[in-house]
Amino acid sequence: MNTIKMQLAHNQHVDKRLQETQNRLIAALKRCYLAKQEFSTIHVTRLCQEAHVARQTFYRHYGSISEIIEVSCVRMINQFLQQVDRTPDSTRISARLIVTTLLNHRSLLEIMFWGGAAEKAILLITGDILRVYNFQNIRESHTPFIAEMMARSIISFAQVMLKNPPINEKDLVALYTRLVLAPTTMFKDIE
Numbered sequence: 001m002n003t004i005k006m007q008l009a010h011n012q013h014v015d016k017r018l019q020e021t022q023n024r025l026i027a028a029l030k031r032c033y034l035a036k037q038e039f040s041t042i043h044v045t046r047l048c049q050e051a052h053v054a055r056q057t058f059y060r061h062y063g064s065i066s067e068i069i070e071v072s073c074v075r076m077i078n079q080f081l082q083q084v085d086r087t088p089d090s091t092r093i094s095a096r097l098i099v100t101t102l103l104n105h106r107s108l109l110e111i112m113f114w115g116g117a118a119e120k121a122i123l124l125i126t127g128d129i130l131r132v133y134n135f136q137n138i139r140e141s142h143t144p145f146i147a148e149m150m151a152r153s154i155i156s157f158a159q160v161m162l163k164n165p166p167i168n169e170k171d172l173v174a175l176y177t178r179l180v181l182a183p184t185t186m187f188k189d190i191e
Contacts, residue, residue, distance in 0.1 A: 018061060021051075021053055021057060021061065022061075022068065022071055022072065022075075024051040024052060024053055025047065025048075025051045025053060025058070025062075025068045026068055026069070026072050026108070026111070027051065028047050028050040028051035029042070029047070029065070029068060029069065029111055029115070030107060030111060031050065032047070032050075033110065033111050033114050039065075039114055039115045039116065042065055044058055044059075044065060047065060065115070066115055066116065066117050066120075069108075069111055069112055069115045069117040069120075070117055070120050070121075070124075072108050072111075072112075073108070073112060073117065073120065073121045073124060074124060076101065076105045076108055077121075077124055077125060077128060079101070080097065080098070080101045081128065083097055083100075083101070084097060091182075094182060095173050095176045095177045095180070095182065096173045098154060098176065099169060099172045099173045099176050100169065102154075102157070102158050102161060102172075103169060103172070106162065109158050109159075109162060110162055113159060113162070118155055118159070121151075121155060122148070122151045122152055122155050123151075125150075125151035125154060125155070126144075126147045126148045126150075126151040129147040129150050129151060130143065130144065130147045133147065150180075150181075153179075153180045153181070154180070157176060157179065157180055
C-alpha cells in the first residue's frame, strides 16, 4: 500500500467572531445538559439568551439547535485530522490518536449523544474516511461499507467509554486496538 503523506485536515479560514459564537452556544448547551434538561425542550430564544447571542446571529449561521453540536463535531474531527497531519507514521499509532481525541472531547461526545447527533457524526467521519481512502488510492467495491463500519465503531466505542467508569488512556488504547479493526489491516491484501 502506498504510504504517501497527504494533508487530511480541511484548511479553513477561522472567523474569530463566528468561532466565539459557536463556543458560547455549545457552552450554553453544555449547561443545559449538566442541568439534565431534555434536549427537545430547549428553545432557540432561551438558548441565545443563555449564550448572550442574538437570535438573528443564531439563524444567520444555524438552522437548528442540533447544528451547533454538528459544527462542534466537525471542528473535533478536523482537529483530529490536523493531529494526524502533524504526526509522522500516524497510521501506526491511529488507535492512540483516536482515543486521545475521544478523551479530549468527552463533554462534546456526551452532548452529541444527548442531542441525538451521533448519526450526523457517523456521516461526517464516514466521509472523511472515504476521503482518506481516496488519497491512499484504495479502490474496493465495499469501501463505503467499510468506512461506515469504521465510523460506527469509533462512535460506539465512545458511547461505551462514556457509559462506564473512567479508564486510563493506556488501557483505553489497548481496548480500542483489541476491539476496533485498524484501517491498515482491512486492506493489507489489496495492493
